[in-house]
Amino acid sequence: MRNRNLSIVIIVIMAVVATSALALRCRYCEGGTTVTCAYCDGNGKVDCNYCGGTGEITCDFCEGDEYMRCSDCFGKGKIKFNGDTETCTTCNATGRIVCEYCVAGKMACEMCGGYKELTCVICGGNGEVTCGACGGTGQREE
Numbered sequence: 001m002r003n004r005n006l007s008i009v010i011i012v013i014m015a016v017v018a019t020s021a022l023a024l025r026c027r028y029c030e031g032g033t034t035v036t037c038a039y040c041d042g043n044g045k046v047d048c049n050y051c052g053g054t055g056e057i058t059c060d061f062c063e064g065d066e067y068m069r070c071s072d073c074f075g076k077g078k079i080k081f082n083g084d085t086e087t088c089t090t091c092n093a094t095g096r097i098v099c100e101y102c103v104a105g106k107m108a109c110e111m112c113g114g115y116k117e118l119t120c121v122i123c124g125g126n127g128e129v130t131c132g133a134c135g136g137t138g139q140r141e142e
């Protein structure tokens, strides 16, 4: 088994030497000096883990409730005015108003801006990284 492997290696080396007498082409990047970024699979983008790839997060202001406490009547639905109790017109006596910061309790993810993806930090969005096996030279000594 050991001898067989060794002879295969020798054949491969001979074949490479025959085409390139000076240096061996790096077999990881095939001489191209860069390899596909494994972190993003070459897409240059990764799913935003802050929002779980949905592009939305629960609204901070209403905690996903869609409604906020009315600030005019402090949620009571009524306002005391000159000794009289009046109905709060801001919230229509409900004591709550529709949250102005979100849509149905959800807001765009602040990390990805609602795009669901982030630029890959490993490759900077290129989808390619410098080949670690040859240090980006494209050539490698065996």
Ligand SMILES: [Zn+2]
Pocket: 037, 038, 039, 040, 041, 042, 043, 044, 045, 120, 121, 122, 123, 124, 125, 126, 127, 128
């Ligand atoms: Zn990447």
Ligand SMILES: [Zn+2]
Pocket: 059, 060, 061, 062, 063, 064, 065, 066, 067, 099, 100, 101, 102, 103, 105, 106
């Ligand atoms: Zn909200």
Ligand SMILES: [Zn+2]
Pocket: 070, 071, 072, 073, 074, 075, 076, 077, 078, 088, 089, 090, 091, 092, 093, 094, 095, 096
């Ligand atoms: Zn009110």
Ligand SMILES: [Zn+2]
Pocket: 048, 049, 050, 051, 052, 053, 054, 055, 056, 109, 110, 111, 112, 113, 114, 115, 116, 117
């Ligand atoms: Zn996000």
Ligand SMILES: [Zn+2]
Pocket: 026, 027, 028, 029, 030, 031, 033, 034, 131, 132, 133, 134, 135, 136, 137, 138, 139
């Ligand atoms: Zn390489």
